[in-house]
Amino acid sequence: MTGYALDVRDLRVTLAGKRILDGVSFRCPEGTVTAVMGPSGTGKSTMLRAINRLLDLNPEARVEGDILIRGRSVWDMEPYEVRRRATMVFQDPNPFPHMSIYDNVAVGPRLHGLARSKQELDEIVRWALERAMLWDEVKDRLGDPPSKLSGGQRQRLSLARALAVKPEILLLDEPTANVDPVNAVKIEEAIRSLVREEGITVVFVTHMPSQAVRVSDYLVFLYGGRVVEQGPSREVALNPSNPLTEKFFRGEL
């Protein structure tokens, strides 16, 4: 074991002929949160999609470089295995509208045969909803459609759905961007306790420096398709060595 849950090496991505990522490298130690920051349009979302091979779906995407999950290259795995081990939560909440709250969470475990009985499935669903800090609010109406939830609740449902497949890595793409402050705090808490108690490794894209400091152990700052600075979050945030990072934290980028 390398001790790294995720090891991104010289990742290069072009979309429709346009270079988006130009040699990105960073490593995430097992059981830590890495915040990825950078101005809009630098390719943060694209990077997450490259990591779990969602970019395979885009015929115009070309990905080079290596990505190792617990020491194994994603190119040596089936794409669906990669995506199961590194699930993603998106910028906008996207629960399946035609499934009940329960089924949204159960769909992953069902796909992967994680439960041998209804009771086991119930337990996984409950575990995931508790982990996403949603259980108390929905436990009496698991049969409701997601349309009856608020936006923030829907985002936590998306988180629960991703957790229910028991991933090793969680890729979070600005999960609090479209969510009110109360829900944002809940999601942050959920992430911290997931890492602490379940040992999951998190890559967390965020725009907010304060959030990055609160939630993450390490910080990666992307600019123009490259990593311009990385290190322990507090150090980078309090004492940026790169002028670009400093400017970003002052809100000037």
Place this chain on the structure above:
Amino acid sequence: MTRRVSRGPLSRLLRRVRGVRSRDDERFLLLHLPAGLTLLLVILAMLGVFIAYSIPIISREGLHVFTDTTWRAVEGDPQAEWYGLLPAIYGSVYTSLIAVLIAAPLSVSLAVTLEELTPRRLRGSLSLLTDLMAATPTIIYGLWGLAFLAPHMYPILSWLSNHASWIPLFSKHPSSGYTIATAGVLLAVMSTPFAAAVIREAYSMIPLSIREAAYSLGATRLEVIRILLGMIKPSIVAGLALAFARAIGETVAVSLVIGNSMTITPSVTDSGITVSSLIASQFGNAGFYHYMASALFAGGLVIFAIGLAVNVAAVWYMKKWEEKVVGVAS
């Protein structure tokens, strides 16, 4: 400031329609109302004619015209005439159900194939082909069924009735390829492009974010397709309702391949008849008899009612679905 306008009685009437607030709204309504109302009137007039023309046979036979199996046309002796539509009604429903059962997997597969599995370059020409299939006149399908499908179905149906006659579906040995099964298959081929178009449209509207959500749980391509198809169930139902409507209304193609015999049989390897093909084949002779035309109109009324019922059921299902998904119920 708003200009004061004196409003005439027409204007006052128009303003009672919800959403009409301005002169422009009134004009818009006046422009579109006549066309819409005309169409509605035509449909009502059609229904009226069918009811009116059905009255002679219904007042003579009562509801037996719908439930009886005898079809007796006697020239010059109206008292001896007797018309029972049940075999034709049965055949219409039976062939259309077979068609929908076959069209269901076919149209879903066609939609998925075009949307998911066809390379972008080929998609255009392939969808043009399916549009062409939908636009092809039904007589063309009929002739194809007559000359190609029926003779090729015959050995298959014979084999089935030889080896599986214990299944009621294949109990009768076919005397030719002109059977209920042939009609059902032909109707399925004809209505699949329509159902597929509706399903495809809905499938292509599924947001990318939902698709990505499914993939990012580690679903394989087929599993993703299954999840996405679950999401457009109402459109699948709507597409199949359309297919059913087309199948039950089809006339000439069916009459060319079904064998046109007034029988009620569970065996798809037997020949049969449908209301539409009965009307098409008999209406030319109806003038020689006193009640036959009226009986055929009554048959038209039945088809109309069944088509309406299927559509109402489909709409009802979609509404239920909407309530479930969007949560507007109660």
